[in-house]
Amino acid sequence: MHILTADEMKKIDDSTSKEYGITSEVLMEQAAISIYNEITKNFNKNTHFLFVLGTGNNGGDGLATARLLYNEGYKNIKIAIIGKNQSELFKKQLKTIKKFGFDNFIEINDDFKNHVSVADCIVDGLIGIGLKGELKKEMLEIINIINSKKRGKIISIDIPSGIDANTGKVFGNAIKADKTITFGSYKLGHIFFPGREYSGSIIVAPLSFPKKLFSISHRELVTRDMIKKLLPKRPKFSQKYDFGNVLILAGSAEFPGASVLSAIGAQKIGAGLVRLITPCSLSSSVLEHEPGIIYKSLNKDKFSLRDIDVISKNIKKASVIVIGPGLGRSNETMQFVRGVVENSKGPIVVDADALYAVDALTLRKNIVLTPHVGEMQRIVRTDEIEIRQNYEYTEYFAKNKKATIVFKDATTIITNGEKTYFNITGNTALSKGGSGDLLTGIIAGLIAQGLDVMKASIIASYLSGRTAEIVSSEKSEYYSTPLDIAKNLYRALLEVMND
Ligand SMILES: NC(=O)C1=CN([C@@H]2O[C@H](COP(=O)(O)OP(=O)(O)OC[C@H]3O[C@@H](n4cnc5c(N)ncnc54)[C@H](O)[C@@H]3O)[C@@H](O)[C@H]2O)[C@@H](O)CC1
Numbered sequence: 001m002h003i004l005t006a007d008e009m010k011k012i013d014d015s016t017s018k019e020y021g022i023t024s025e026v027l028m029e030q031a032a033i034s035i036y037n038e039i040t041k042n043f044n045k046n047t048h049f050l051f052v053l054g055t056g057n058n059g060g061d062g063l064a065t066a067r068l069l070y071n072e073g074y075k076n077i078k079i080a081i082i083g084k085n086q087s088e089l090f091k092k093q094l095k096t097i098k099k100f101g102f103d104n105f106i107e108i109n110d111d112f113k114n115h116v117s118v119a120d121c122i123v124d125g126l127i128g129i130g131l132k133g134e135l136k137k138e139m140l141e142i143i144n145i146i147n148s149k150k151r152g153k154i155i156s157i158d159i160p161s162g163i164d165a166n167t168g169k170v171f172g173n174a175i176k177a178d179k180t181i182t183f184g185s186y187k188l189g190h191i192f193f194p195g196r197e198y199s200g201s202i203i204v205a206p207l208s209f210p211k212k213l214f215s216i217s218h219r220e221l222v223t224r225d226m227i228k229k230l231l232p233k234r235p236k237f238s239q240k241y242d243f244g245n246v247l248i249l250a251g252s253a254e255f256p257g258a259s260v261l262s263a264i265g266a267q268k269i270g271a272g273l274v275r276l277i278t279p280c281s282l283s284s285s286v287l288e289h290e291p292g293i294i295y296k297s298l299n300k301d302k303f304s305l306r307d308i309d310v311i312s313k314n315i316k317k318a319s320v321i322v323i324g325p326g327l328g329r330s331n332e333t334m335q336f337v338r339g340v341v342e343n344s345k346g347p348i349v350v351d352a353d354a355l356y357a358v359d360a361l362t363l364r365k366n367i368v369l370t371p372h373v374g375e376m377q378r379i380v381r382t383d384e385i386e387i388r389q390n391y392e393y394t395e396y397f398a399k400n401k402k403a404t405i406v407f408k409d410a411t412t413i414i415t416n417g418e419k420t421y422f423n424i425t426g427n428t429a430l431s432k433g434g435s436g437d438l439l440t441g442i443i444a445g446l447i448a449q450g451l452d453v454m455k456a457s458i459i460a461s462y463l464s465g466r467t468a469e470i471v472s473s474e475k476s477e478y479y480s481t482p483l484d485i486a487k488n489l490y491r492a493l494l495e496v497m498n499d
């Protein structure tokens with residue numbers, strides 16, 4: 001599913017109306033019917049509804065929904081209208097609902113708090129994707145009153161009022177919805193925090209927008225359907241060499257565990273051969289978990305440039321190299337990283353400590369960098385902008401460096417500067433040392449099976465996140481560890497395969 005900016009959505013609205021003859025009035029009626037359907041699934045004719053509406057088209061959607069409910073015999077409906085400049089569609093909807101005989105409009109006065117507290121369901125149609133700048137004081141006060149409500153549900157139309165549809169940022173304050181019904185497609189504000197949290201559960205109502213108009217956006221949400229299509233095939237007439245050869249260069253005396261998780265990740269996602277080379281010995285911990293991993297130690301504390309000669313055959317044979325987890329950041333090791341990248345033409349996953357050598361590397365599209373927030377901050381070396389959740393900067397950076405970036409976070413950004421994917425599976429079960437090392441291994445294991453670095457990163461991010469959701473639903477987000485995720489990867493895989 002494409003993820004849109006507010007402008008892209010407006011362009012799609014416009015084309016749907018001008019080129020395809022499906023007018024804004026029709027779309028608004030469809031929007032209202034989809035909200036009506038959602039409301040009537042969960043509430044009954046005794047429900048006390050309060051519609052809190054602005055005077056733009058978001059408010060217009062609200063008026064049309066209230067009218068549909070009223071017309072079907074839902075009699076406990078109150079409408080509060082905030083603002084003066086009514087859009088044309090809002091004006092029309094106001095006339096229409098009055099024609100239907102509805103007249104229970106309430107004022108914003110001292111009684112408003114009571115209306116809010118007795119409502120079973122508040123429908124928020126204050127502002128949608130037309131939000132401009134900081135919220136006006138009157139809006140802020142109304143949002144504060146609604147959010148302090150102790151009972152009942154809040155449904156936002158299109159996007160919780162106060163959330164910037166392009167960034168998910170809050171402008172002063174925003175409605176904390178239980179559910180948001182949006183139209184056509186997700187907006188960026190639904191998937192980036194805090195907007196993602198304020199939106200509650202999100203329902204996308206299709207309306208009559210022609211599907212092909214959505215390709216205006218180069219950004220997509222990673223979905224289970226997408227993963228099902230992308231998973232590499234495993235033809236029966238195959239052998240291990242058909243599923244690739246992963247070379248993992250990781251670990252140091254100081255950080256021995258990271259490399260093990262990467263190796264397990266690559267193995268469990270189906271790579272044909274996984275070869276782990278570490279400077280120091282950790283054979284018992286690798287073999288304990290996965291005896292199938294081919295393991296070699298160089299019997300030293302950390303990698304240095306002259307180790308390239310020792311492993312050059314392995315570099316040549318590898319279908320993909322992982323470099324970084326637990327390496328340490330000494331100068332010698334950074335020279336080793338550079339040497340490995342220079343000696344290889346194939347795909348490389350550069351993670352963790354190896355990211356500290358990025359400035360010295362000649363990057364290319366089949367090199368994927370997998371920074372978390374701290375590493376991204378460090379490699380872009382700019383304090384001038386907020387980097388976290390900054391998809392535009394991440395896209396610019398990927399384009400500029402000619403590399404593929406997996407910017408890992410609660411919403412992960414996967415981009416090569418031309419196409420961008422957002423993954424929203426996962427939870428805080430992954431906010432633990434080692435989750436990234438595992439992810440890196442999974443990415444490499446997929447590349448080994450013939451996928452390009454973008455596709456491999458998309459699948460790996462989805463599966464590690466989804467496995468975390470499955471495991472933590474049984475063990476809690478506190479208890480689940482990266483090794484639990486690794487061992488349960490099959491559950492997310494089967495869920496996708498059997499879907
Ligand atoms: N155009 C279309 O074809 C469709 C539009 N739809 C609805 O239309 C909405 C967009 O409508 P509009 O473009 O009229 O915009 P909105 O209704 O989202 O927002 C504009 C209103 O918000 C107020 N506002 C904006 N920024 C403010 C601030 N900082 N403080 C206080 N008030 C502020 C404006 O004064 C105006 O009244 C969508 O979110 C969606 O709900 C749907 O009906 C689907 C189809």
Ligand SMILES: Nc1ncnc2c1ncn2[C@@H]1O[C@H](COP(=O)(O)OP(=O)(O)O)[C@@H](O)[C@H]1O
Pocket residue numbers: 352371372408409410411412425426427428429430431432433434435436437438439465
């Ligand atoms: N709250 C969260 N929700 C979803 N995914 C998360 C969350 N916190 C972390 N993750 C994911 O967990 C992984 C953590 O990676 P990273 O910080 O590199 O771990 P480490 O370096 O310790 O192995 C990333 O894939 C990230 O997207």
Ligand SMILES: [K+]
Pocket residue numbers: 058124125126127128156157158159160161
């Ligand atoms: K809204």
